[in-house]
Structures are given as C-alpha cells and as structure tokens.
Amino acid sequence: METTSINSLSQMNLFDVYSVSDIEIVKALGSLLWDKNGKHYLDLYGGHAVISIGHTHPHYVSSLTEQLQKIGFYSNSIVIDQQKQLAAKLGQLSGYTDYQLFLCNSGAEANENAFKLASFHNGRKKIIAFSKAFHGRTSLAVASTDNPAIVAPVNENNNTTFLPLNDIYAFDQAVNNEVCCVIIEGIQGVAGIQIPDDTFLQHVAQKCKELGIVLILDEVQSGYGRTGKFFAHQYAEIQPDIITVAKGMGNGFPIAGVLIAPHIQPRKEMLGTTFGGNYLACAAGLAVLEVIEKENLMENAQLMGDYLMEQLMKIPNIKEIRGKGLMVAIELYEPCAPVRKRLLEEFGIFTGTASNKNVLRILPSLAVTVAELDKLLNALRILLK
Ligand code: PMP
Secondary structure, three states: OOOOOHHHOOOOOOOOOOOOOOOOEEEEEEOEEEEOOOOEEEEOOHHHHOOOOOEOOHHHHHHHHHHHHHOOOOOOOOOOHHHHHHHHHHHHHHOOOOOEEEEEOOHHHHHHHHHHHHHHHHOOOEEEEEOOOOOOOOHHHHHOOOOOOOOOHHHOOOOEEEEOOOOHHHHHHHOOOOEEEEEEEOOEOOOOOEOOOHHHHHHHHHHHHHHOOEEEEEOOOOOOOOOOOOOHHHHHOOOOOEEEEOHHHOOOOOOEEEEEOOOOOOOOOOOOOOOOOOHHHHHHHHHHHHHHHHOOHHHHHHHHHHHHHHHHOOOOOOOEEEEEOOEEEEEOOOOOHHHHHHHHHHHOEEOEOOOOOOEEEEOOOOOOOHHHHHHHHHHHHHHOO
8 A cells, every 4th residue: 555654745834924033932830931942931921911810820720621621612502601600700800790791712803793793783884993903803803903014905995994092182073973883992002002091081982872883992902900900991980882802811722702781782693603612711711710819910910010110110211111000011212122132032031012113012921920020120221221
C-alpha cells in the first residue's frame, strides 16, 4: 500500500494575523508568563484585557476540568442550568437583575446581535458611533469602527455617522428620530483609553430615551470590574438599553454576552449561535464571576489603578495619564514602540499599545499586586529619565 508522508503533501500555512514578536508563551500563573526557554515575564496587558482573574487561577482550572469530565458540549437547543446560574450571577454582580442575557462567543458577535436587536426594536437603520471607536471585525462591527485599516467594501454604503467623543453640540446636531441606535464604549480602549464624560453619557442617554433610539454600551473591554465598577458606564449612573460583554468574561475561554433591557424583546429565532453558552463556556464564565466576588477584585482594580496612576504622575516625560481602575493609558510625547520593546526585552514586562501609537496601554489582571506594578514603575523611571 502506498503511504503519503506529511512532507510530500503541499502544506497549509498559517495566516499570521497579529504576531509582533517570536516569544512563545507556554505556561502562566497569575500575572506571570513563561516562554519555552523557561524565561519568565510579567503580563500587564492580560492578552488585551482578557485575563480578568489572573492566568490559571485554581478555581477556574478546577471548574473547567470538572465540567469537561462530565460533558463539554451537547446541543445549543436545550437550556442548561449553568446558563441560568451564569445569568443570575452576572445580574447580581452587575446590578442588572432584570435584564436578559444572550450568550455568544466574541465581542464582535455580541455587538452584531446588539445592532440586530436594536433595528428589530425600532425598525430604523441609522447608527451613531464615535471617532476612533473599535467594536470588532464582523460586518456591522466594522461599519461602526472608526479605523482606516478596518474597513470592508461591503460596508462602503453604511449607515454610520461618527461623531467626536464628548461633543454634546455635535451629538444634538446629528440625532433625530431616524436613528436606530447609538453605540459607545464604556471607555474607548483601542483608541488609547479615551473616557466619555459622565455628563456626556447622561446627555446621550437622555436624548436616546426622548427619541426612541436604542443606546448600546460596548463594555467588551471596559467591563467586568476592570474600572472598579462592574461596568464603566455605571460611574455616570446611566442605564443603557443593551450592554455587550466579552474579553474578561471567560478569562481566556471564548464567551461573550448581550445584556438586554426588559423593554427590548428578542423573538425566538432572532438570535442564535451554535457554540454560545456551552457547558465549558458557562463553567469558565461562572468561575470568573465567583473569583471576582470572593476575592474582591473590583475593589482591588480600583485600589491598584489609583496607586498606578498616582505613582505614574511622579515620572517625568509622560504627556498624559488617563484611566479608571486597571484600564490605564500612559501617553508619551512620541511613539511608544521603543519603550515598549525595552520593557519587554530588558525588564520582561508585557504592555500594549493603541491606535494612537504614543500610548502604552496597561490592562493587567484585576488581581495584580503593588509589587507587580512597582516593577513597571521602576522600569519606566529608568527608561523615561
Ligand atoms: N469591542 C471592544 C470595545 C473591543 O475592544 C473589542 C476587541 N478589542 C471588540 C469589541 C471585539 O471583540 P472580539 O475581538 O472578541 O470580537
């Protein structure tokens, strides 16, 4: 019999989407990472705000392991107890006890479904979004993302108007009763941590209510306790019609959600997705919420964020420090790439950047410690001298 070796077949190559370095991480614990050569690093980026409770947290690992030993997946056509428990816990910790939760798999998918719900609700088509917004890479998420690199010809005739953030006058000029929805990030992340003013959010919420516009709060990056409150918009004490969550929700396991206010009624078959709310995703999601609650991680995020920003203020050559809790931008006077590279190569610290290339983005686990933040502060004292 003839056998074919893998080498004699033409080989499929991986499309390398994001890679910026060849460090291969093979192990992690808390805020620590190890590469395949055994070198360790400090993770202050949390895989882009995904690591909420720290890497390989024992409760998270045992919850997922125990679930996998029982059942990992059956069908999306039955409701399971874990989904109800997750919805109840999310309601309890966020305060949105009367909202309904739809479970899906990514931030973009959550936003896509939010747009769908909004347009079914009021029958309108126009979207208002904000300059430099990022909402994901599916069709409507791209259409509401303001980034010249993230476009698609299919969306060229889109219905989105982008407005400057915090500009009440521009907002009032643009809204009318033809607008379907306004989508806004609780805090703009990819843009480089741009914070909507409380008064702006309150004005937007009020106007949306008056004109029957659905207000969608994208809390994919800013939610899940990162800012010290469960959702960043809760500082402004507004109540959106729809809230989207992902990233920190699963601490690395793909899970996302759409929180839907009682007056927005999804119909059966309007929403759906094969993997959404599977046993493992729910086990991950529930474990994350249990750890956030048990270890007071929202309070820690607030305390650590305040400490970090206070200490950063004392370091020279920083143009601006912005943030709430553990969502912090360190804006330099020039592109941050050389500083970011030296942080990684000389100090073993992972940080992020933003579409504003001068911004170093700090998004650690909500369980980060003073000692870990001090490593960053000491390194920056040396590098920015
Ligand atoms: N919304 C916001 C605010 C985000 O930051 C992101 C991811 N950076 C998304 C949506 C898209 O999430 P995902 O990559 O899970 O689709």
